[in-house]
Amino acid sequence: MGLMRRLAAFGTALALCLGLGGCAGQEQGESGFAPEERERLVIYTSHKAEVWRPIVREFEERTGVWVVVETGGSSELLERIDQEKEAPRADVMFGGGVEGLAAYADCFTPYTARDADKLDARFSRADGLWTPFSTLPVVLIYNNKLLSAARVTGWHDLLSPAFRGHIAFADPEISGSCFTSLVTMTAALGNDWREDIRSFAKNLDGRQLDSSGAVLDQVADGGAWLGVTLEETALKYVSGGADVGIVYPKEGTSAVPDASALVKGAPHEDNAKKFLDFTISADVQRLLGEQFYRRSVRTDVPTGESLPDLERICFVDYDVDWASENREGVLMTWAFCLGGEETA
Known part of the structure; x- marks a missing residue:
């Protein structure tokens, strides 16, 4: 089943039952079953659930990785990552303005994601400190x-x-x-x-x-x-x-991008890199304009019909x-x- 069909099905199920998580701060991945460490991923995100849930769910289904998502404001989560530097809990910071990620540069490890050559140079960073997700005028x-x-x-x-x-x-x-x-x-x-x-x-x-x-x-x-x-x-x-x-x-x-970044010393670094790759994949980037009124950071993904062309702004x-x-x-x-x- 393709990503769009999976997301449509997931949206229907989500409307009936939001049983994907526990409390507001720690949502997805909570259950009596816990996989081996190599099959896990911990994401801190400032995105709303309507954005991160379908993307994380699809990533889990495609990779088999068990994802735990902890939510909060971008400043709050960045401060947590900074406080946890000696013993990191998170693998990825998903969301937040790139200024904030750059301000906490010592908390992250540069990574060049797969398909980085497809990114619009206006919204990417050459050293890979962060991976852009969408552009937000x-x-x-x-x-x-x-x-x-x-x-x-x-x-x-x-x-x-x-x-x-x-x-x-x-x-x-x-x-x-x-x-x-x-x-x-x-x-x-x-x-x-x-x-x-x-x-x-x-x-x-x-x-x-x-x-x-x-x-x-x-x-x-x-x-x-x-x-x-x-x-x-x-x-x-x-x-x-x-x-x-x-x-x-x-x-x-x-039109500063929001982005994702690999936490320095991430406990599940390989899975974190897979997730960063996934966030800029063509499937996910097409979803941005079609479902979320967001703009893709890829040059080969057209702007959603509901969005004015950047050249007109x-x-x-x-x-x-x-x-x-x-x-x-x-x-x-x-x-x-x-x-x-x-x-x-």
């Missing part, structure tokens, strides 16, 4: 009942006093996508990044959300007029009937290395400014 969204399309055109709107206290944005220390959005905004506006962060933080008027998912909820139900999110999440909400509009900022946006020069090296500085500046303090 940052967009603005607005409530169609509260604002017209003409009122929201770009990043400058996030600094407008007219929208003070009406913007939905999550803590970038918790949400990797919001960190990417923050750096994208400063790159697009082209001013002193500290000043733009201070102006934006002030415009939130103390309204910072605790998860990126809450951004869509706030805008959709009118709790906020506009917000910042990823293209995938926005398109998913629109397809589900949410009355929100989507804007690709006129000043430019980013204006992009900024997003410096992943700068974002990684200055991650702590950006987050500290954000926290300082959001606290209402005046900078020196």
Whole structure:
């Protein structure tokens, strides 16, 4: 049975019974039976279950590898991997912005996955520190009942006093996508990044959300007029009937990939490499646009019909290395400014 048919069958079964795991933090692979060590794999993932479950299930069926999945926010999981460096538990970090993975580079072992030559050079890394999974443009969204399309055109709107206290944005220390959005905004506006962060933080008027998912909820139900999110999440909400509009900022946006990485000292390294290979296989990459509103990182997999062509979108020069090296500085500046303090 092909991957798409397997996933369709699995989706039906999943709707009837979510009996693949135990608690929220440790989900797949829990049962009274445990295979030999050479047949196991431990994945830490920040992906939603709807993304990782069908991919992991298919990987298990194709390889016979027993997979345990532990979930959490990308920052939380990266910190866990760092804390476990002396005795690693995880084999793979699946998901999270590449800036975060690069910031924890000493926790990972470079690996060049099979089919790496099929990857779009814009979304890959030559040294193999991480393996790209999908590309995720940052967009603005607005409530169609509260604002017209003409009122929201770009990043400058996030600094407008007219929208003070009406913007939905999550803590970038918790949400990797919001960190990417923050750096994208400063790159697009082209001013002193500290000043733009201070102006934006002030415009939130103390309204910072605790998860990126809450951004869509706030805008959709009118709790906020506009917000910042990823293209995938926005398109998913629109397809589900949410009355929100989507804007690709006129000043430019980013399409930073989320990725996977091989944990240094992984207990099941061979199986981890097999999984990294699988994530960029043509079968999985085709699934991204067809099922998840995500963009493939392969040059030989076409963009899903629901997604606008990348060539029609204006992009900024997003410096992943700068974002990684200055991650702590950006987050500290954000926290300082959001606290209402005046900078020196």
